[in-house]
Amino acid sequence: MDKIFYPGSVAVVGVSERPDNLAANIIHNLLAFGYGGDVHAVGLRAGQVHGIPILPSVRSLPEGVDLAVILTPAATVPGLLDACGQKGIRRAVIESGGFTEFSDAGRHLEEELIATARSWDMRIVGPNCISVINTENGLCLPFARIDPEATRQGPVSVLAQSGGVSITYLILLSEMGLGANKVVSMGNKADLNEIDYLTYLLADPATEVVCLYLEGIEQGRSLLELAASAPKPVIVQKANRGRASAQIAFSHTAALTNDDAVVDAALRQAGVARAQSFDEAVALAQGFTLPPVVGDDLLIVSRSGGHAVVAADAAEAHGFRLMPIPADFATQVRHMFRANVIAPTNPLDLGAIFDFNLYGRIVEASLDAVQPDALLLIHTYSSGPEAAVSEQLARHLGHLNRDLDKPLALCAFAQRDEVEGLRRATDLPIFIEIEAAVRALAASRDRHTRPARLRPLPSAPAERSEKVEALLSRQDVSTTDVALDLCSSFDIPVAEWAVVTDQESARIAATNLGYPVALKGLSPQVSHKSDAGLVVLDIADGEQLRAAFTAVSAALTEHSHHQAVRGVMVQRMVPGGRELIVGGKRDPSFGPVLMVGLGGIYVEALDDVVLRLAPLSREDAREMLEEMRGRRILHGMRGEPPMDLEAVVDVLLAVSNLLITCPEVVEIDINPLLALEKGAAAIDARAIVGSQRT
């Protein structure tokens, strides 16, 4: 991989003297960025571009070229790649489009391309990408011209599925004064994919922060385990969230569509900050270059009361506390400066102090007096004499930031030219939006106070009891009683039941269980039993039982479609409690996922569910319950006793264990799980094993 980012020599294939030749832009970029290695050009017609002679074929290249960059019609690429292989070239960037993203024929070409690369033990970037930029050595391979003046070298590397987006990041990072280090547009990822690049960038000493722009996440689990274990901050912008974007995402980079709620949960669990826009991603990167924020206490200092109010709104929205300013600090500041100019409030309003030279001292004094976890200074100034003093202030804050190891976020409101002046004056990131600054501080806090908790999947299959083996091998594992049995095998408490096939045994079972009871017709074919008349609840006595049994048996016969009737479940009714739904499924990209939500009709009506990747820790499970919007229902409202949250946590851990231990379980739902004042009880369940999905 190192030779892809730091090649000693590059051959660009597809160059011509025609003014609209795109490969010539690659030569142009390499020269404009001062790339120090050898640059060769290959094209159909002899000539030269930007002083580099065009060689007629790959064969005519000198020996020892490190990297080939190919931009020719798709159909020619496998042949050219083979020629590169023969020439000893072991790395290629394929910028051409027309592969999997375009047509079935393109898909075949891509397969051919991969086979050729494999046969030469060659690694490929792309195809269908605008490739790689490394600001460290001037390697700039996009086929669109990039202006070196508009790019700034810095600590942030970018991995993007889209070429256009990678350039947008490069320019935004540079304009925001932060700068980019390495930029990769991955294209179709026929060979090298985000995991390969991310592994490299996380180990790259020049990269301090990684931004990923992704439209589809194929090996989500591995990607996030990688990110979770890394000491460097990772920011992900995951687009292609809805149905409308899925089609275009596929057609332009052959991306698959992920369940966005799973993506969200997985990123949070991996300690990865999710950005919703390019601007937000860049702001988060700015925040990660500050010293870490290790708590919720924020001090806001502002020249304008209005900006302070906006900042206080943002602070509250992002879970910061505005600590009170000690009274003696106010006295101290009064003595330092003029009388009565500062009220001891947080936000601290400096509107009445016009000497910016004092601001640095006030910031220093207030850090000392208030000891916040982060400080946000909102500085508003005009051009002219104020600008020069503001640059001094920014420099001073930059020193403070380093010397005190405290995160000082500076948000500047001034003319654009003046803000650029600040950026020239200091390495301190300059924010230009209050919300962005506060969001960036919050992301740093989250990273440093809520460490990544994505636990790896076990490498070896776990041991299972004979009972579990037997249950999983049954054809009717999706039926309530078998699914409840499976739950029970994992120590999930269930409401007692018996399966009967006639009136008399139903009567005996009900008497043994104790009234009231419920009847449930057992049918693996029916997923909504209530709708099919297969469920009667609250049966109070033998008379009601008789009528219910007759009705359920009839419904069962009707729905069983010539299959043998399995029987009727008589189940004890559990009084009281609150209905929850607990479920697990296997995401194709992220693996086993746990779900909890309000049960009954509310789970459907309100969509109040919380997801987490398995395996769960007890802390994860507790957090899941705390993140439910309707959590207060479990806490005991209006003087009611609280439900036994730890019992629900135990059930979540058990379902997590079940998913990990039984890879063939594709989906399992306990619906409802009753949370009780003491304990919990699974009332109904459904499991889907292997390909049994109905």
Added chain:
Amino acid sequence: MDKIFYPGSVAVVGVSERPDNLAANIIHNLLAFGYGGDVHAVGLRAGQVHGIPILPSVRSLPEGVDLAVILTPAATVPGLLDACGQKGIRRAVIESGGFTEFSDAGRHLEEELIATARSWDMRIVGPNCISVINTENGLCLPFARIDPEATRQGPVSVLAQSGGVSITYLILLSEMGLGANKVVSMGNKADLNEIDYLTYLLADPATEVVCLYLEGIEQGRSLLELAASAPKPVIVQKANRGRASAQIAFSHTAALTNDDAVVDAALRQAGVARAQSFDEAVALAQGFTLPPVVGDDLLIVSRSGGHAVVAADAAEAHGFRLMPIPADFATQVRHMFRANVIAPTNPLDLGAIFDFNLYGRIVEASLDAVQPDALLLIHTYSSGPEAAVSEQLARHLGHLNRDLDKPLALCAFAQRDEVEGLRRATDLPIFIEIEAAVRALAASRDRHTRPARLRPLPSAPAERSEKVEALLSRQDVSTTDVALDLCSSFDIPVAEWAVVTDQESARIAATNLGYPVALKGLSPQVSHKSDAGLVVLDIADGEQLRAAFTAVSAALTEHSHHQAVRGVMVQRMVPGGRELIVGGKRDPSFGPVLMVGLGGIYVEALDDVVLRLAPLSREDAREMLEEMRGRRILHGMRGEPPMDLEAVVDVLLAVSNLLITCPEVVEIDINPLLALEKGAAAIDARAIVGSQRT
């Protein structure tokens, strides 16, 4: 008011030759912006600033000065104002701070100031503001220096409670190429307030869009009735949303705190777009300068597939539909240009077309073929040769925009200098963030497809029945039976009841109503009856009734604290249905507000409530039900019959009518209101009249 924005002459009071004199900046600004009227300076010491002589007193000013601008210590302001009055000056801008926002002494000074102004029939801007800018005539009165180069004249006027924010708006509007017209920082609003300024700007021919930045809304109802009736778009950024920001908001401009949920509902109802940040407000203003968006059909055209995916996500989030592209359009484009370069998808990906001259033709052809309600073109380009063609493209789109009267939003990703070049090339607004562009189009669509529906409050009190009069005059109006009686008087269906005081009459009442019944102890002192043991539900027979009556009577005696026991309510239990809560309250700024939400424990746990200002139309009431997150619970889930939504709508209209007709009702709650398969029934209610709030 016209003389405030277009004065023939200005006198600045508080000027000195000292280099840190702020009033001198006002003189500087007036000269730098080429203000054409006479400029006078008044200060304690003779001298001159920027060539203008400093006169020793207000008295020494010439006659006929239109506007005084005062920036002197607070204590001197009332006296100076009186001197201005004597001199015939009838308008003053008071920039000094130190009034209500600062201290009690300051509040007295502000009262004195107002009394002085009234005595001279003088109108006041401020105090505690950085005042007024009019780009039409160069009137630029802030005490901070403003750079004329950084400001651009345009169609957007700004009203801001904060001075710093007003300047931020001025600079952002200018940098985004849109430009500002009039900018007002209102300060403490001791005399002129947002209603006065908004009235003026809505009538001002040079103002096309108004942006308001507010921290507290004092006469919300009047402000929004004004905005709702205006043909010009109004954008509001309302800060001071949480507790943390309230203190600083008060201390810097003496703003009160509003209930943010009421603000949100009121703005939507008035057809006002709410912006969450400065950038968003400016983007919305950009959108409002395009031809109106009159439907949900959006066509996205992009050079980069990645940007297209991000745009499709945003379109879906903002309720746009991406219309399919007709197959023949794809054929047509293939013939127009090269074969197979464009797939007929929306977003339309132009990544394979490198000749920007074709883009304008493709946009025109696709508008014709697809007939969308709006088109978003995302244009990504590099500097050099692409930049010049991009400017031509922007000009072409600007013409299309005008000629076809279709909203074309252009979002450009390029180096900042290049974007500035586009802005010089065309008046078409250039967006620089996809989300911002889509949000702006959505705001235009909302404005043009969902007209403002804020209905004015009746000017005269409505007639009321004798029964209503009698109920409202009762001391115990907060008690369930009286509140339900009040509901019933407004034709709200209620569950039948009787009030009894002994076992025997309870038995008779229960028999008459029919079992099951509920018992409720009537006590105006207790607001949570269930918690106090005053409620027993589902009483099935006489035996249970006896026990329940004894228990409730005992609880009632315990809670009545020596007051006469009012009695016990025997109420018919209404079977089935879904619990809702319907309420009304009187907001100090916005007047009567209606509320509906899921009832029972869910209203508290999920906070799923929808608000609207009264009086409601039937359409408003229907929308309220549709906006509940849990609305599907009423629609009949899993094969259950739907609830009678129109009956709930009738109840909402009745409560609206009650609030309008009975101004002394401060608050009323029907909790629960049962929505039934047919009809609805109020089960419990509470009303608070006048100062009876407990």
